Amino acid sequence: xxxxxxNINSITARLPRLLGWLESSGTDVLCVQETKCxxxxxxxxxxxxxxxxxxxxxxxxxNGVALISRVGLTDxxxxxxxxxxxxxxxxxxxxxxxxGPVRLWSVYVPNGREVGHGxxxxxxxxxxxxxxxxxxxxxxxxxxxxxxxxxxxxTDQDVWDxxxxxxxxxxxxxxxxxxxxxxxTGLTDVVPRPLKYDHPFTYWDYRQLGFPKNRGMRIDxxxxxxxxxxxxxxxxxxxxxxxxxxxxxxxxxxxDLDV
Numbered sequence: 001x002x003x004x005x006x007n008i009n010s011i012t013a014r015l016p017r018l019l020g021w022l023e024s025s026g027t028d029v030l031c032v033q034e035t036k037c038x039x040x041x042x043x044x045x046x047x048x049x050x051x052x053x054x055x056x057x058x059x060x061x062x063n064g065v066a067l068i069s070r071v072g073l074t075d076x077x078x079x080x081x082x083x084x085x086x087x088x089x090x091x092x093x094x095x096x097x098x099x100g101p102v103r104l105w106s107v108y109v110p111n112g113r114e115v116g117h118g119x120x121x122x123x124x125x126x127x128x129x130x131x132x133x134x135x136x137x138x139x140x141x142x143x144x145x146x147x148x149x150x151x152x153x154x155t156d157q158d159v160w161d162x163x164x165x166x167x168x169x170x171x172x173x174x175x176x177x178x179x180x181x182x183x184x185t186g187l188t189d190v191v192p193r194p195l196k197y198d199h200p201f202t203y204w205d206y207r208q209l210g211f212p213k214n215r216g217m218r219i220d221x222x223x224x225x226x227x228x229x230x231x232x233x234x235x236x237x238x239x240x241x242x243x244x245x246x247x248x249x250x251x252x253x254x255x256d257l258d259v
Contacts, residue, residue, distance in 0.1 A: 001071070001100065001257045005031040005147035005220055006241075007108070007203070007250035011066075012037050014248055015046065021241055022050055025254065028071050029099045031106030031147040035064030042066070057095040064092050065108050065148070071100035081133045084125040086110070086118075093126070101259045102228065103137055107148035112169035120169060123151070127178035131185060138185035138225045143259060145224035146187065149203075149250065152179055154189065158218035160201065170219065187223040191235040191253060200237045203250045210249075211242055220253050231257040 004027045008014050011032065022030065035042065038060035047054055051070045057078040058064030067073060080094040096105040107130065112123040130146070137144045152175045156162040165171045183189070191200070201216025210216065224232070234256040242251040 001029075001102070001259050002027045002254060003029045003031075003099075003102070003104065003145070003147070003222075003257065004238075004252045004254040005033070005106065005149075005222060006252040007033040007149040007220060007248060009034050009248040009250065010036040011043065011064075012041060014246065015043055017241070017246065017248075018043075019046060019050065021238075021252065022047075022052065022068070025238070025252070027254070028069065029102075029104060030068040030252075031104060032066040032068060033064075033106065033108035033149045034062070035066055036060070036062060037064060055095050055097045057092040059092050061091075063108055065095045065106045067095055067097050067099065067104060067106050069097070069099045073097045073099060075103075080107075080126070080129055083129040083133075084122055086122045094130070098142075102143040102145065102257070103140075104144070105134065105146040105148070107146055107150070109149065109151045111151050112175070115167065115169055115172060123169075124174055124178055127175075127182065131178070131182045134182075134187075135185045138187050140225065141227060143225065143228035143231055143257070145190070145222055145228045145255075146182075147222045147253075147255075149219060150179065150221045151219055152176065153217050153219055154179055154221070158201075160215040160217070170217065182223065186225050188226075188229050190222050190224045190229045190232045190255060191237075202237055202253055204242065206249050220250055222253060222255050228257070231259045233258050 202220035
């Protein structure tokens with residue numbers, strides 16, 4: 001079974017790339033973030049033609065998540081149970097479902113903007129709510145994983161130059177402590193580092209030749225429970241999908257399971 005996560009940075013803008021990638025990669029379930037569309041704008045019909053169905057949590061703003069599956073979608077939950085609101089809005093940042101033999105979440109963790117900003121506090125609250133919401137699933141016998149754009153680099157080695165990020169979000173101790181607390185529910189990072197190259201980054205800024213110079217970050221993560229981690233047979237970052245005109249600023253992260 002092949003599972004992947006991809007911050008697509010507008011599913012409308014990148015629909016041809018998405019459809020082509022699904023066909024060429026043989027992915028069974030794709031967790032998508034930053035759809036940037038309403039539910040009515042989501043390409044259900046185009047995906048259905050390829051044999052996929054989708055569970056979507058989107059409102060047309062700068063967020064939006066989805067689970068795209070060709071192995072089934074049951075017990076769908078849209079939103080983060082107990083999650084905080086920002087400016088009075090419960091943002092569409094999480095969706096979960098059982099897909100065949102596994103239970104999956106697609107998450108788009110808040111960016112945080114700046115240390116000390118209200119959005120930074122919201123980010124930490126959101127991660128704590130996620131930890132509380134997944135504790136039972138993490139301890140279950142069913143393979144379970146949270147995939148998505150966490151907007152946190154777990155270690156200094158997960159950014160191209162830690163000195164550039166001093167005082168910025170994504171690398172602060174509270175953010176990393178929140179990830180550690182999430183792993184404390186029984187989850188592990190199932191994508192090994194290093195992979196087939198020294199720096200398996202997943203995000204590169206469009207500006208200042210970030211991708212050609214490999215000035216990236218590893219912020220798209222796959223955290224799985226024991227049964228999920230035990231089933232992992234391979235994992236990789238599809239850097240090729242970051243290349244070319246019209247690419248997202250994130251690359252897909254792919255995990256193969258023997259289930």
